[in-house]
Amino acid sequence: MGQVKDNFIKIDSIQRHVLSKPNKDSLTIAIANYTIGELYRYSLVADSAYAYYHKAEKVFKRKNLQYQLAKTFYGIAVIQCNEKDFTGSEVTSIEALSLLDQLKETNDVNECKSFIYNNLGLVFGELEQFNESILYYKKAIELKEKLNGNNKRTLDNSKNNLALSYKKSGQYDLAIASYSQILKDKNLIIERPDFYALVIDNYAHTLYLAKDLTELPDLFLKALKICDSIGANYNSIIINQHLAEYYYDIKNIDSAKYYAHKAKNIAENYHNDELLTSLLLLSKIEEDSLAVLYYNKYIKLNDSLVKNERNVRNKFARIRFETKEIEQKNIQFAREKLWLTIISIILLISALLIYIIITQRSKNNELRFVQKQQEANEEIYNLMLSQQEKIEEARVLEKKNISQELHDGVLGRLFGTRLSLDSLNMAASEEAITTRAKYIQDLKKIEEDIRKVSHELNADFIGGSGFLDIIKTLLDSQTMAYKLNYEFNHDDAINWEDISNKKKIHLYRIIQESLHNIYKHANANYIKIGIRLKNNVILLSITDDGSGFDVNKAKSGIGLKNINSRVNEINGEIRINSKKGEGTTVEIQVPI
CATH class of the missing domain: 3.30.565.10 (Histidine kinase-like ATPase, C-terminal domain)
Structure with a gap:
């Protein structure tokens, strides 16, 4: 109770020194709301905790602060689990994990993940889906073992929860082994006597379920003595219930009734599920009219608790709904602003497209002109080549004609003349012979020159x-x-x-x-x-x-x-x- 009182003092201080002051930025207010939500959660005031968490959530979401938002979702998920909204708690936990998966794996991020996995283990344990519960507890333990600093306290909590799921699923050997591992720590009774008593009780109850009664009821009584010595009344409720079950099972009805009534009397101070369990236990142990009386009380309390849980969940839904209405109005304003922006962008893009089209059309016209010019140049070049070919053909033909004329005409006549002069060479005078010989030699030279010219003209020496x-x-x-x-x-x-x-x-x-x-x-x-x-x-x-x-x-x-x-x-x-x-x-x- 002292811790709860301290929490309310802290809440009052934050409200007076932070939330009541003007000109505070939204992030500071969001952090203050988150802190108040945490204090209300530890004080078990679910609706107030949820309301303050929700205020913080809106700011963290708007500013895209994923780590802070994930922590807020975790707090909401714990409240939903405590109020038996297990499906809602599962959904919120998964949403928190999806945010953390997008972040770098720092020590803080992994710590938050381990808490969320632990909560999912609790959720699936309450839904009696023990395989999933065990899986998430193991994930939580694996992450906690890697965290920096001294994490023994929270690690022991997850190991105890894992052992509890083993026990509820009937895997008694695994549960006993897990509890034994926790109890190996000799300092646990000094550092956390309330937790030590809880583990001793769970260990003893697992032995009871496994039909191993050799250490019973001594272990139950040891756990109960520790709770009484430190004033841990709430933890003693379950131990008294387990003692009542044990004595009832071995037919010691008086002791069973004693411990069952003791559990009920303590639980009446809290008016919760433990009182419900105590009433149901008494309806089983007591006889006749008393059994009926306690069973009727059980039904009445159960209806009251269910109604209260429904009211709390409705209050959560109402908070969400009111926020959604505000968000819808903001969305409408944002949509109108978006449409105005879109129309402006469309007009700007249209103007830009018109400019581009006009510019592109001008470039296309210029390109077509260049292409036509190139086509004209190619046509001219083709004409040049064709003309060159015709000129070459004419030159070749002309050379052939000249060659033929030289060969058939001039050379023939010169050859005839040479023969005539050669025949005159029979003259007796020396002078005549010398003169004719000279002329004949000259004619031979002319003949060779003409033949050479003829062959050269006939050769296609300009090809290529x-x-x-x-x-x-x-x-x-x-x-x-x-x-x-x-x-x-x-x-x-x-x-x-x-x-x-x-x-x-x-x-x-x-x-x-x-x-x-x-x-x-x-x-x-x-x-x-x-x-x-x-x-x-x-x-x-x-x-x-x-x-x-x-x-x-x-x-x-x-x-x-x-x-x-x-x-x-x-x-x-x-x-x-x-x-x-x-x-x-x-x-x-x-x-x-």
Whole structure:
């Protein structure tokens, strides 16, 4: 009773010095409400404890203080368990655990978890779901054994609760072993005599249920003596009940009645479940009218306790309901504010989308213009190549005509003349012979020169030179415009006559696009272009001494995308090597 009085003094102090003062921030008030809720819970004033916990809960939830909220839920769950709202206590405990699972596993978090597991063990024990009860007690013990500091007191409590579930589930050997482990502590009777008496009683009662009566009733009497010596009247109720059961079982009815009445008389001061148990025990031990009297009292008290429990739970529900009404109004205000925000955002997004659409349309028009320009350039280039081919065909034809004319006309006549002069060589004079010999020698030289010219004219010595000339013209014009120095190396082994116009056009455009990219992005002074043939594959390389870039991080612009697209069109492969400050090399392989 002294502890309860101290609690009420603390409550009054907090209400006067914290809650009554203006200008206190909401968190300070919430902590004060939580503390008052704890004090009321320890004082067994359930409805007041619940009300103050609930006030603290709203603030902790609004400020997203998960640890403080979990502790508040634990306090509410304990109250619900005490008031026999076991389902509500289970739900609240699980909600508290879900909050703690989101937090880092600190000592405080694990301690709170262990308390919640212990409460769930109590809940499932009351629901007679002992497997679940034992599981949660073991979880509580496992966590408590890992906590910092001296946790022996709360650890012993959980071990006692575990043993109680073993006892209620009929696992007497496990219960006896658990109680024996607790009783090994020789200091327990000095440090916590009330708890020591409780464990002795539970141990003795387990022996009684296991039909091991060798140490009975001495253990019961030892526990009762300790309680009487320290004034632990409430704990003595259960011990007296157990003694009454024991004596009734061994047919010592007088002693059974004595201890049953003693339990009832003490329990009448508390008017709770222990009084209910005592009345039911007396209805079993007493005879005839007295048995009926006590049973009627049992029924009346049971109805009263059930009604009181229902009233408390209704009070809890009413607190929740009133809070929900306020929360619903706040939600309505928040919803209206949200809709206003959403409409504003939609209008802003709409304006932004319209701007983007207009800008994108302008860019698309510009892109289409560039594409049309590229198509026109390609068409012009195709015409240039076609014209070049026609010119080449005309030149070849003309050479053949000249060759034929030289061979069939001039050479024939010169050959005839030489024969005539040769026939005149039969003249006797020395001078005639010398002159004719000179003319014949001159004619032979002319014949050889004409034959040589004829063969050279007949040879197609310009095959492939046209495309390379076009590339060189492109390089001359572009590098002059871009103020670049260049070096162009090419392999004469490539027969450009056998390469399709499509591939030549794409190669031309790739070089053109690369020059443009180098000018625009590379800040280069010198470029080197190489075209060679290897294993029936054309190898095009373009190297610059520009600023370079990180190939893995760089975004592909339109120029690079166009180059990749052209390479794919001619079934080629492209590889780009570049480092910042070390220039760039583009290597393209095109199969013939």
